[in-house]
Structures are given as C-alpha cells and as structure tokens.
Amino acid sequence: MKRILKLPPDQHLRTVLARHSIDTGPNSAVRGVQATLLPLIVRWSGASLVDVKTSGSFAKGTAVRGGTDVDLFISLSSSLQTPLKEIYETLNAAVTVGGYVARRQNVSVGLTVGHWKVDLTPGRRQDQFGNYHSLWSTKTGSWLQTNIAEHCRVVSGSGRLDEIRLIKIWRNRYGLDFPSFYLELFVIEALKGARIGNLQQNIVTILEAIRDKIAVWRFADPANTNNIVSDTVTAGGKSNLSAAARNALASQWTTVFQ
Incomplete structure (x- = not known):
C-alpha cells in the first residue's frame, strides 16, 4: 500500500499558491486580451483616450485563478465634457455593438473574451496630469473618486x-x-x-x-x-x-x- 505523506502546513499553502498562480508577464495570454479590446476602446473613446492599463488584482500581484482574469482601466481626458453616467452607458453599448455580451457592474462593464473574464472601468481624469479619476457608480447613481495608482501602491507594497x-x-x-x-x-x-x-x-x-x-x-x-x-x-x-x-x-x- 502506497503511503501518502502529508506536507507541513506552510509547504502545503505554498503548493496551493503555485497551483493557483497566473502568468502576469509581458507575453502572458491575459495581456493579449488588452490588445484584442484596444480597437473597440479606441473607436469608443476617440480623441479623449489617455491610456488603457491593467488594474485591480492583476496589476497589484494578487490575482488567482478563478477570479476576474483581467481588469482594464480606461483613462479619459479631463477635458471630456460628457457626463459620467453617459460615459458608462456608451461604453456598455459599445461593448454590445462589438459583439460581446456586456455585464453591467457597479463601476465597470464586464465581458468575456475567449475564456477570459474582463472588467472595463472608464474614468475621467480630474486634472490634466494627475492619477485621480471620477467614475460613475451604477450602485449609488452618483460619481465617486478613485486613484488606481494609489490602490496599487498600497497593496503591492504591503x-x-x-x-x-x-x-x-x-x-x-x-x-x-x-x-x-x-x-x-x-x-x-x-x-x-x-x-x-x-x-x-x-x-x-x-x-x-x-x-x-x-x-x-x-x-x-x-x-x-x-x-x-x-x-x-x-x-x-x-x-x-x-x-x-x-x-x-x-x-x-x-x-x-x-
């Protein structure tokens, strides 16, 4: 009869971490999702687009298998006059027109690209150069302020x-x-x-x-x-x-x- 050896608790936990790890490198499959969605985002945002970057767990180094695979934050110019609610609603519509099934979420639009789950969060800069953005919250029916760079700093450096x-x-x-x-x-x-x-x-x-x-x-x-x-x-x-x-x-x- 084969004897099954039990791992020490720390070793077991580290084995679980390795099993649930996600490749976040520059050539990872998840990074390809950003390239796939970029034309849709550019068509929707036009000249107002400042940047599209990974955010959330993926950017902080806390992503695991089984969660949202990639969060993309869409930074829009502070000069954009479109109301925040309309920004959110038009992105939701653009995702649908692009052939995806859009999922309305609190501050993001969810969709699936291949077998990857994606959250798109649009935000308008509060000034020309800073990282503070205003978002529309469907949950509260109002706007909120956020700073994705600060979130990443707090968590990644913890x-x-x-x-x-x-x-x-x-x-x-x-x-x-x-x-x-x-x-x-x-x-x-x-x-x-x-x-x-x-x-x-x-x-x-x-x-x-x-x-x-x-x-x-x-x-x-x-x-x-x-x-x-x-x-x-x-x-x-x-x-x-x-x-x-x-x-x-x-x-x-x-x-x-x-």
Missing part, C-alpha cells in the same frame, strides 16, 4: 501578497461575498506587526480577524475617504464571512485550501 492570494483562494472555493479591494485592505490591517513570511500563522491571524472583527472594522478607500469600501458587503454577508472563517479555523488546511 508585503502581504501571498496571504491576500490565499484568502482569495478560500473566498473563491466557498463562494463568499468578499470584494477584492475590501479583502486586500482587511488582510493588510489584520497583519499589522505580524512577521512577513510566517504564512501558516498569518493565515490563522487573518481568519481569526474575519471571525471576530469583520462586522466592526471599517475601511475607507485610501484615495477617497468618502468611499467606505467595507460597506460593499451587507451585515448578512459579513456574518457569513465570520461563520466561514470559524469553520476554516476548525478544519484541516488540506480541506480549506486546495
């Missing part, structure tokens, strides 16, 4: 990318409502003062914080203190996260993280 990716893997495995930016900020806060690289213990610390603090910890967007990121999950959703963390802490890592 030293907690492995832990963030593992919590995303857990979230995806159990179908939990825990939006990525909220999750990223939560993990960074939960691990304040914790030793970098102490993976297994850090995951325990995070799950304990989700179990005990998810209902009370409040997180504002570092680029806009009026945008309360933690409000993106309802009280019921936070209760579900707390219960899921409690179950995870009582289970084997080989069951929780696969």
Whole structure:
C-alpha cells in the first residue's frame, strides 16, 4: 500500500499558491486580451483616450485563478465634457455593438473574451496630469473618486501578497461575498506587526480577524475617504464571512485550501 505523506502546513499553502498562480508577464495570454479590446476602446473613446492599463488584482500581484482574469482601466481626458453616467452607458453599448455580451457592474462593464473574464472601468481624469479619476457608480447613481495608482501602491507594497492570494483562494472555493479591494485592505490591517513570511500563522491571524472583527472594522478607500469600501458587503454577508472563517479555523488546511 502506497503511503501518502502529508506536507507541513506552510509547504502545503505554498503548493496551493503555485497551483493557483497566473502568468502576469509581458507575453502572458491575459495581456493579449488588452490588445484584442484596444480597437473597440479606441473607436469608443476617440480623441479623449489617455491610456488603457491593467488594474485591480492583476496589476497589484494578487490575482488567482478563478477570479476576474483581467481588469482594464480606461483613462479619459479631463477635458471630456460628457457626463459620467453617459460615459458608462456608451461604453456598455459599445461593448454590445462589438459583439460581446456586456455585464453591467457597479463601476465597470464586464465581458468575456475567449475564456477570459474582463472588467472595463472608464474614468475621467480630474486634472490634466494627475492619477485621480471620477467614475460613475451604477450602485449609488452618483460619481465617486478613485486613484488606481494609489490602490496599487498600497497593496503591492504591503508585503502581504501571498496571504491576500490565499484568502482569495478560500473566498473563491466557498463562494463568499468578499470584494477584492475590501479583502486586500482587511488582510493588510489584520497583519499589522505580524512577521512577513510566517504564512501558516498569518493565515490563522487573518481568519481569526474575519471571525471576530469583520462586522466592526471599517475601511475607507485610501484615495477617497468618502468611499467606505467595507460597506460593499451587507451585515448578512459579513456574518457569513465570520461563520466561514470559524469553520476554516476548525478544519484541516488540506480541506480549506486546495
């Protein structure tokens, strides 16, 4: 009978990370999606286009298999006079005209290119040279301010990318409502003062914080203190996260993280 050897917890977690890794290099398949969509974006935006760049988890280094494969942020000129709501609606229409099935989301238009899921987020610069942009929120029916470069700086420089990716893997495995930016900020806060690289213990610390603090910890967007990121999950959703963390802490890592 063949003997099955159990890996130490840290080694198991690192094996899971490797299994869920995504190629983010310059020649990755996901990068090709940007090239595929660029003609559509250029036709829609015309002379107002400033830049199209990867954003979200892909740009921060926290992407895992099973989430949105690529987020593209479309930066438009501050001189564009079109109302923000109309900017969003016309992009949604352009995606449909381009032959894709558009998914209306809070600040982005979702679509699928081949087998890749893509989110397109249009934003108008607030001034000629800065990174602050105004977006239309379909959820609130109003505008909000964001700074994608600041989001990337906060998360990418946190030293907690492995832990963030593992919590995303857990979230995806159990179908939990825990939006990525909220999750990223939560993990960074939960691990304040914790030793970098102490993976297994850090995951325990995070799950304990989700179990005990998810209902009370409040997180504002570092680029806009009026945008309360933690409000993106309802009280019921936070209760579900707390219960899921409690179950995870009582289970084997080989069951929780696969």
